[in-house]
Amino acid sequence: MAKYKKYNYSQMIMIPVSLQDQLMPGTLEHAIHEVIEKKVDLSIFDEKYKNDETGAPAHDPKLLLKVVLLAFSRSIIGSRKIERACQENITFMALSCGMAPDHSTLAHFISAMKDEIIHIFRDVLLYCEELNLLGGTHFSLDGCKLPSNASKQWSGTFKELRHKQKKLEEKVKKLISDHEREDKQEGGSDRSKKEKQIKRIERRIKRIDKFLNENKPKKGKTKKELQSNVTDNHSAKMPTAHGVIQGYNAQALVDNKHQIIVHAEAMGNGQDADNLSPMVDRAKENMKAIGRDENYFKDKILTADANYHSKKNIEKCEKERIDAYIPDTLHRKRDERFKEQDRFKDGVNKPPKKRWYTPKRETFSWKEFQYVEEVGKYKCPAGKYLKQMSLKHKSRNKYYRYYQARETDCRECSLKSKCLSKTDSKSRSLLIPIGYRNDNERILSISQRMQQKIDSDKGKDIYSKRLGTIEPVFGNIRFIKKLDRFSFRGKSKVNIQWMLYCMVHNIEKIMNYGFTV
Numbered sequence: 001m002a003k004y005k006k007y008n009y010s011q012m013i014m015i016p017v018s019l020q021d022q023l024m025p026g027t028l029e030h031a032i033h034e035v036i037e038k039k040v041d042l043s044i045f046d047e048k049y050k051n052d053e054t055g056a057p058a059h060d061p062k063l064l065l066k067v068v069l070l071a072f073s074r075s076i077i078g079s080r081k082i083e084r085a086c087q088e089n090i091t092f093m094a095l096s097c098g099m100a101p102d103h104s105t106l107a108h109f110i111s112a113m114k115d116e117i118i119h120i121f122r123d124v125l126l127y128c129e130e131l132n133l134l135g136g137t138h139f140s141l142d143g144c145k146l147p148s149n150a151s152k153q154w155s156g157t158f159k160e161l162r163h164k165q166k167k168l169e170e171k172v173k174k175l176i177s178d179h180e181r182e183d184k185q186e187g188g189s190d191r192s193k194k195e196k197q198i199k200r201i202e203r204r205i206k207r208i209d210k211f212l213n214e215n216k217p218k219k220g221k222t223k224k225e226l227q228s229n230v231t232d233n234h235s236a237k238m239p240t241a242h243g244v245i246q247g248y249n250a251q252a253l254v255d256n257k258h259q260i261i262v263h264a265e266a267m268g269n270g271q272d273a274d275n276l277s278p279m280v281d282r283a284k285e286n287m288k289a290i291g292r293d294e295n296y297f298k299d300k301i302l303t304a305d306a307n308y309h310s311k312k313n314i315e316k317c318e319k320e321r322i323d324a325y326i327p328d329t330l331h332r333k334r335d336e337r338f339k340e341q342d343r344f345k346d347g348v349n350k351p352p353k354k355r356w357y358t359p360k361r362e363t364f365s366w367k368e369f370q371y372v373e374e375v376g377k378y379k380c381p382a383g384k385y386l387k388q389m390s391l392k393h394k395s396r397n398k399y400y401r402y403y404q405a406r407e408t409d410c411r412e413c414s415l416k417s418k419c420l421s422k423t424d425s426k427s428r429s430l431l432i433p434i435g436y437r438n439d440n441e442r443i444l445s446i447s448q449r450m451q452q453k454i455d456s457d458k459g460k461d462i463y464s465k466r467l468g469t470i471e472p473v474f475g476n477i478r479f480i481k482k483l484d485r486f487s488f489r490g491k492s493k494v495n496i497q498w499m500l501y502c503m504v505h506n507i508e509k510i511m512n513y514g515f516t517v
């Protein structure tokens with residue numbers, strides 16, 4: 001016969017808990033506790049509280065900040081979930097000293113630190129600098145587009161939103177007339193359900209109406225109207241690899257020694273190219289605030305991917321005397337190391353998928369044609385001579401010598417599939433570069449100068465370090481900390497959330513590489 005241990009719920013158990021012992025050195029909670037307690041000045045919050053003479057004492061901002069940072073590091077985002085963690089999880093209980101702040105206190109604390117967040121971020125950055133975690137030689141810039149608490153369906157130009165409003169009004173009219181008709185008949189459908197539906201649509205109409213009256217159309221760089229959003233007008237509709245999202249472009253500028261983020265900002269703008277200049281300017285302000293030179297980025301290396309390649313950005317870097325490496329979109333096509341990258345486009349060792357367009361055929365380059373000095377002509381791989389058509393053919397910034405094969409030679413040629421770029425081409429033409437325009441002087445555009453810089457061995461070497469500098473930062477925040485969407489609405493609140501995540505990342509680096517407190 002079985003014999004079990006007796007259990008009794010009607011008894012008391014006393015468990016002594018030392019809060020200090022829960023914050024074990026070497027853990028992130030300990031690092032957050034030490035950094036916020038000893039290195040971050042939160043007296044900036046003092047003037048927000050007017051309860052010195054009357055009113056109950058408020059929760060200490062240090063305590064709230066520690067709890068929020070730990071929650072974000074464990075991918076606990078909602079304020080109700082954080083409140084629950086403070087009541088049930090011993091680490092959160094220790095960090096909050098058993099005070100268990102409620103969800104509205106936590107939500108208000110996060111969303112109201114619009115002016116304070118940058119000072120807190122700089123205090124953590126200053127500590128990174130004191131611990132010598134900043135290399136100060138090479139920085140990388142990148143961004144990731146994340147959805148926010150805004151509805152894609154409520155996006156549109158003012159004309160589109162008015163059209164939407166009109167359609168909703170028509171729908172209400174139809175529902176009311178249906179309602180009246182059914183009223184006259186006996187045994188009509190449920191009245192209250194229809195009334196609720198009408199009220200819901202009327203609320204939407206009012207919301208659109210209020211938005212259209214209080215806002216102005218957003219204009220893009222080309223003066224074309226951009227889509228506005230009724231739920232969060234600071235957010236933007238952005239295409240990503242996983243479809244179109246309504247959200248923010250979270251930017252980070254990272255030092256390559258230990259991947260410390262020197263500036264982070266959420267932008268309501270899907271175009272990375274527009275974000276380089278503000279990111280560099282604000283990173284300079286951060287460095288100045290922690291006591292470094294105003295021209296901190298002078299002669300420092302900055303790498304950014306092809307999305308940042310624009311004349312304006314390269315000019316900005318030249319003006320700031322930053323040694324920038326920002327490739328154009330075709331740099332991999334020119335790089336021998338990526339010659340075979342298309343092999344992996346549709347999966348390793350798999351036949352390429354059918355495309356909706358006809359890819360351009362790979363044809364013999366001009367280097368595969370042999371120049372025969374005796375006759376002064378080029379000979380093609382099939383052994384036929386090409387006739388010289390022009391001595392100085394001008395195209396863009398270069399001069400070429402122009403040759404053409406005879407139609408009769410190419411028509412019967414067995415190599416024409418490898419030689420002619422289009423199936424309906426009649427003969428092969430050949431452009432031999434002979435120099436640059438304006439008396440062979442190299443008048444290179446700013447973009448071409450950047451191309452040369454990137455294509456050089458030094459450029460390739462420096463640019464190859466970008467991936468290992470910036471991508472682990474986004475990997476950590478997006479996949480380890482699981483920030484896959486912003487839970488706030490409005491640029492300032494989303495920015496606070498993004499900076500808090502970046503701060504957790506920096507504190508983690510302090511814990512791993514420089515903790516001495």
Ligand code: SF4
Nearest residue numbers: 380382410413419428
């Ligand atoms: S297609 Fe014309 S140019 Fe090309 S290899 Fe054949 S004959 Fe020569």
